[in-house]
Every structure is written in structure tokens, then in C-alpha cells.
Amino acid sequence: MGEEEVADLLATYHISLEQLPKIYHDDPVIKAIGGSVGNVIRITRDSRTAGRAEAYRLVMKRPKK
Secondary structure, eight states: OOHHHHHHHHHHHHHOOOSEEEETSSSHHHHHHHOTTTOOOEEEETTTTTEEEEEEEEEEOOOOO
């Protein structure tokens, strides 16, 4: 998502970037779309009840063990 889209998303839900659900940078989905740490991605799924559902994730680095 672009910077303006992210700003609109955060304003709409009255949240901060850190409050978004996370997805790790090495997740196959992120690798497939070429996302990088710090990006916010929109995931759109078909839903039998809602028709279409959107979810948002903040791409972050996997913590070291």
C-alpha cells in the first residue's frame, strides 16, 4: 500500500502502525509479492458471509531466538 493509503487506513480505524497485525518478512506471501520490512500489505479474501474481506498486515523482521 502507498503512504497515503496507509495514513487513511490508520486514521479510519484510529490506530497506530504498531497496532496492525504483523506478518514476517520471510513469509512465502511476502516473498511472492516482493514486500519488505515496514510495508503494509492488504490481503483480500472471498468470504461467504461478507462477500469480500480485507485484512491488513505490517511486514516485520522475524525476531532472533
